[in-house]
Ligand code: IPD
Ligand code: CA
């Protein structure tokens with residue numbers, strides 16, 4: 243796994259360098275759907291990552307957001323890649339975005355790599371070996387109660403029309419915590435839980451490439467990850483609740499009480 247993790251790190255650095263160098267430059271942006279943007283850098287970053295990983299591991303398929311490589315069946319191993327997590331931020335010149343690469347092995351996430359190019363922070367985890375930023379170990383926070391917690395979340399695309407758009411959950415939580423943050427990159431939000439800047443994070447409607455790497459990094463930093471209803475987490479079932487462990491049950495209670503009927 244160590245060698246595969248190194249290849250993922252190399253690919254994330256290379257894609258991240260491109261994203262940083264082209265940040266706020268003149269690039270093409272189009273709408274996949276209303277309020278769901280994609281830039282030409284999403285595509286270029288994905289290509290860079292695939293070129294590196296496919297050259298080194300031609301036998302390992304990839305599931306990628308922009309679909310340059312598609313693996314929907316469940317092979318023995320596959321990469322799960324979000325070349326640019328935080329596209330809306332990137333398109334608006336808001337400096338919060340990441341490259342996320344995970345390696346799935348027989349249904350389990352074994353490697354997680356998330357790179358924050360603007361902060362030059364490389365978050366890494368291999369299952370059973372701890373979590374790190376730039377090679378230094380990281381741990382979740384020690385906060386014990388929700389009322390002392392800083393919590394992150396995010397809103398799905400199609401929030402205009404989707405009634406399961408996280409607004410009732412957000413409204414309930416703001417009365418119970420120190421404050422809430424919505425920073426627009428789920429992969430980085432998870433790394434902030436892993437490194438203790440956030441005490442918890444939830445989202446209702448994410449894709450496997452948003453969560454796979456970051457969830458492993460939280461677990462390896464000593465945190466807890468479930469679905470928002472408290473059932474076991476898998477990156478393929480859209481919702482996620484990640485915390486330092488101590489506040490998990492309390493946060494889960496508030497979320498459960500606030501779910502809209504459509505949930
Ligand atoms: C998005 C980000 C955002 C989350 C959205 C995701 P993208 O990913 O992770 O934080 O709220 O639901 O789709 O589209 O920027 O890769
Ligand atoms: Ca994403």
Ligand code: CA
Pocket residue numbers: 284307324325326327328329
């Ligand atoms: Ca993306």
